[in-house]
Amino acid sequence: MNPPVSALNLRGAATRIVFAEQDRFLARDIQRLSGANLSRCFHCRTCGNGCPFIRHMDYPPNGVIRLVQFGMRQQALESHTIWICVGCHTCSVQCPMGIDIAAIMATLRRLALEEGAMIAETNILDFHREVLHSIKQYGRAHKLGIMLRYKARVRQWFADLDVGLRMLAKRKMDLKASRVKAINEITRLFIPYWKR
Amino acid sequence: MPGSGHHLTDLSYYPGCSLESSARESNISLMEAAGILGLNLIELEDWNCCGSSSANILDKEIAFSLAVRNLSLAPPDRPLMVMCPRCLYHLREAHQRLSREPETLRAQERRWGRPISLDLSIIHFLEVLVRLGPARLKQGLVRNLNGLKFVPYYGCTLFRPPALRQGTYYQGELGNVLTMLGGVPLNKALTHRCCGSFLSAARADVVTPLVNEILASAVAVGAECLVTSCAMCQLNLEIRSTWEPRLPIFHFSEILALALGAEDYEGWFSRHLVDPRPLLAARNLIA
Numbered sequence: 001m002n003p004p005v006s007a008l009n010l011r012g013a014a015t016r017i018v019f020a021e022q023d024r025f026l027a028r029d030i031q032r033l034s035g036a037n038l039s040r041c042f043h044c045r046t047c048g049n050g051c052p053f054i055r056h057m058d059y060p061p062n063g064v065i066r067l068v069q070f071g072m073r074q075q076a077l078e079s080h081t082i083w084i085c086v087g088c089h090t091c092s093v094q095c096p097m098g099i100d101i102a103a104i105m106a107t108l109r110r111l112a113l114e115e116g117a118m119i120a121e122t123n124i125l126d127f128h129r130e131v132l133h134s135i136k137q138y139g140r141a142h143k144l145g146i147m148l149r150y151k152a153r154v155r156q157w158f159a160d161l162d163v164g165l166r167m168l169a170k171r172k173m174d175l176k177a178s179r180v181k182a183i184n185e186i187t188r189l190f191i192p193y194w195k196r
Numbered sequence: 197m198p199g200s201g202h203h204l205t206d207l208s209y210y211p212g213c214s215l216e217s218s219a220r221e222s223n224i225s226l227m228e229a230a231g232i233l234g235l236n237l238i239e240l241e242d243w244n245c246c247g248s249s250s251a252n253i254l255d256k257e258i259a260f261s262l263a264v265r266n267l268s269l270a271p272p273d274r275p276l277m278v279m280c281p282r283c284l285y286h287l288r289e290a291h292q293r294l295s296r297e298p299e300t301l302r303a304q305e306r307r308w309g310r311p312i313s314l315d316l317s318i319i320h321f322l323e324v325l326v327r328l329g330p331a332r333l334k335q336g337l338v339r340n341l342n343g344l345k346f347v348p349y350y351g352c353t354l355f356r357p358p359a360l361r362q363g364t365y366y367q368g369e370l371g372n373v374l375t376m377l378g379g380v381p382l383n384k385a386l387t388h389r390c391c392g393s394f395l396s397a398a399r400a401d402v403v404t405p406l407v408n409e410i411l412a413s414a415v416a417v418g419a420e421c422l423v424t425s426c427a428m429c430q431l432n433l434e435i436r437s438t439w440e441p442r443l444p445i446f447h448f449s450e451i452l453a454l455a456l457g458a459e460d461y462e463g464w465f466s467r468h469l470v471d472p473r474p475l476l477a478a479r480n481l482i483a
């Protein structure tokens with residue numbers, strides 16, 4: 001179990017923040033891209049109290065907001081929190097200031113990918129990639145295919161084998177993928193427009 | 197939706213990837229229940245994935261277009277009914293964006309070569325039931341649920357994301373419907389706690405304690421089972437829990453169809469990883 005997270009865990013008290021070196025426009029950018037008004041956050045920490053996944057995060061949800069407010073771009077984009085967040089909106093529902101925190105996390109994930117930041121949770125990203133691959137191929141998510149390709153990618157064939165076998169035994173995972181007939185309509189989405 | 201509550205006989209139906217495969221028992225029992233209630237569910241012709249969490253995380257535009265393709269396939273003259281809360285969310289969100297952005301709407305109509313109706317109503321099965329009204333449900337009641345004690349487990353998504361707050365609020369209806377059919381809802385459990393979603397695949401270590409906590413809260417209030425409207429929740433609660441004794445996790449449609457007198461339940465219940473049949477037999481609900 002991870003140690004409890006404090007209000008703003010900046011990985012040890014020794015972290016010195018030199019404001020002149022931070023990204024002054026980060027808060028403005030995230031605000032525009034996510035549509036969430038994060039300057040209204042007064043760090044009451046309600047969001048962290050409700051988040052079911054907080055134990056597995058390196059920063060609590062309001063900690064990520066703090067990073068953004070401070071312009072600490074790298075720390076925000078490389079945090080585990082943005083990938084552990086599943087977008088369950090528990091925090092967004094509870095926030096007294098009506099801030100859609102899940103939207104902020106989504107925006108940070110997008111920037112992390114676009115800017116090639118170091119991804120803190122590569123397994124989670126790999127899983128998403130396999131889901132998207134399946135959608136590209138069949139137009140629908142084919143669970144068995146996703147799990148097999150995911151396992152190959154992360155090279156953990158035996159982790160979770162029992163659950164997989166039980167699901168197969170109950171025919172919870174189909175061998176054959178269900179497909180969209182007009183699959184070219186789907187695959188076309190994945191080709192840049194200038195190549196179509 | 198065009199017209200009023202009297203109009204609810206023909207509905208377009210969007211199953212989604214889970215109900216099509218891993219949660220087929222939910223699909224079959226839903227069809228059964230709908231048939232008994234006089235609803236005609238017409239599966240959306242050649243539907244595709246709603247966009248899913250993963251596509252939304254990796255590429256919002258592709259995810260948006262995926263959702264919109266489904267909307268372009270829906271005939272405008274009847275409501276589009278969705279069962280999976282996450283699919284409902286993605287489809288509604290995309291629909292809202294189309295009404296906000298006329299130029300995006302035109303671009304998407306050109307892309308798919310089909311018109312997209314901004315008046316299309318996208319509704320959840322629970323909304324359909326509420327609009328049908330209690331009389332219709334009571335009329336169809338064949339097997340009284342006999343005081344079956346259940347936790348109505350909504351999960352995190354149904355009717356909750358901020359983007360969807362404008363609509364009528366159908367929160368609590370899962371419990372109401374099953375109360376009408378003779379069940380006893382126990383609400384003081386973790387009814388809205390997230391099931392762990394996709395982390396179940398990539399970070400099972402995160403999800404197991406969470407799922408156990410949900411089940412423990414249900415046991416603590418004396419529940420015999422959980423009833424959920426989300427296929428992903430159902431799966432996560434079944435495969436990730438290590439809590440003993442195992443509580444059965446039902447799809448809402450299964451319990452509904454059972455109460456309405458459906459007979460082919462063997463086929464659904466045998467697909468569960470936690471066998472619910474002993475509980476139902478003890479309650480004299482199945483032979």
Ligand code: SF4
Nearest residue numbers: 041043044045047095
């Ligand atoms: S609940 Fe809202 S206001 Fe409070 S800390 Fe979280 S984001 Fe800030």
Ligand code: SF4
Nearest residue numbers: 051085086088089091
């Ligand atoms: S949306 Fe993300 S940060 Fe908010 S409660 Fe859910 S997992 Fe936690």
